[in-house]
Amino acid sequence: MAIASFGVACRNHLTVHRPPPPFPLIYCLRKVGKTPFASVATLVEPDNNCVNEEDGLVKGKEGVIKGINWKKLSAKELGITTDKISKPTRLVLNALKKKGYEVYLVGGCVRDLILNRTPKDFDILTSAELRDVVRTFSQCEIVGKRFPICHVHVSHIIIEVSSFSTSRRKSRNSSNSFSRRPPGCDEHDYHRWMNCLGRDFTINGFMLDPYAKLVYDYMGGMEDIRKAKVRTVIPADDSFREDCARILRGVRIAARLGFRFSKETAFSIKDLSCSILRLDKGRLLMEMNYMLAYGSAEASLRLLWKVGLLEILLPIQVWSPVSIAAYFVSQRFRRRDERSNMLLSLFSSLDKLLAPNRPCHGSLW
Known part of the structure; x- marks a missing residue:
């Protein structure tokens, strides 16, 4: 299967692939708004207001957390040990720490360590300015214009290093209304909190101090x-409008972990699904490769179909005029038995050979 071109289609589960209308993005947004959410009962958890007596959180509308009781958890009690951090990552952490900078592991790698999974990669956050990071390592360059980070090359592996100063500039430029400084927090907590506020999903909002x-x-x-739930940090509509690539990342995370979307996140994905067409083809190919090449291809395809994204991403025709998405449906995509569908069976077999630290090459697609 080649994912070489991306067409435009937004009707869910049609058996006939029709040519796109003259204004595909506007058409898609209009059609999605009228389409009921497919299989929502299998994807979402109720989002009623609740009080968690254990941690003191009072949650109402998604993305709004009242009465925050920040947690500082023991890495040891969570089963996180130094040997679970890759050697190249430890070398970068140690080099920055020796120069007196604060260093943290952030994002999905911490989530995976908590879940006792092997992270795909490790991201570092430091109090050092990016130019100081460049001075620290012989093979290092700053990449990105809007939100620059450093790529540190260690043993043919790239370690991404971001700076608190960059995240502070990002928060000043953001329209996020939840960035007011909470009362009673010190400077260190405030800077850490502000960085986490810019994350996509709550389960990616962890920071680990390895020292x-x-x-x-x-x-x-x-x-x-x-709760095995994927929830946006800020209200889902705001989050996905700020960065529509988060829609695909959310699907990838939910599929890989076997988690469900919270109610608001699921409906926002459905409503804003066609916004992913704003991404360039290279980015779409990269996101699809992340879904297919790291051991969760079958689950990703099933979830893409359930949230109405499959025909947008894979309108490729396997035989005229039937698209891949329509083929999945015609071959009993609804059934859990992957053996009823040859293509899903192939992906299921491939998944058994792959892992986040053992992906296949993207040229396979």
Whole structure:
């Protein structure tokens, strides 16, 4: 199967692939708004207001957390040990720490360590300015214009290093109304919290201090891990309009972990699904490769179909005039038995050979 071109289609589960209308993006947004959410009962959890007596969180509308009780958790009690951090990552952490900078592991790698999974990669956050990071390592360059980070090359592996100063500039430029400084927090907590506020999902909002052996949870990520839920940090509509690539990342995370979307996140994905067409083809190919090449291809395809994204991403015709998405449906995509569908069976077999630290090459597609 080649994912070489991306057409435009937004009707869910049609058996006939029709040519796109003259204004595809406007058409898609209009059609999605009128389409009921497919299989929502299998994807979402109820989002009623609740009080968690254990952590003191009062949650109402998604993305709004009242009465925040920030958590500092023991990395040791969570089963996170130094040997689970890759050697190249430890070399970068140690080099920055020796120069007196604060260093943290952030994002999905901390989530995976908490879940006792092997992270795909490790991202580092530091108090050093990016130019100081460049001075620290012989093979390092700054990449990105809007939100620059450093790529540190260690043993043919790239370690991404971001700076608190960059995240502070990002928060000043953001229209996020939740960035007011909470009362009673010190400067260190405030800077960590502001960085986590810019994350996509609560379960990616962790920070790990590998030297103090503490995990900071400012966004309620542990609660959502316990509930096996994917929830945006800020209201889902705002989050996906800010960065539509988060829609595809959310699907990838939910498929890989076997988590469900919270109610608001699921409906926002459905409503804004066609916004992913704003991404360039290279980015779409990269996101599809992440879904297919790291051991969760079958689950990703099923979830893409359920949220109405499959025909947008894969309108490729396997035989005229039937698209791949229509083929899945015609071959009993609804059934859990992957053997009823040859293509899903192939992906299921491939998944058994792959892992986040053992992906296949993207040229396979």
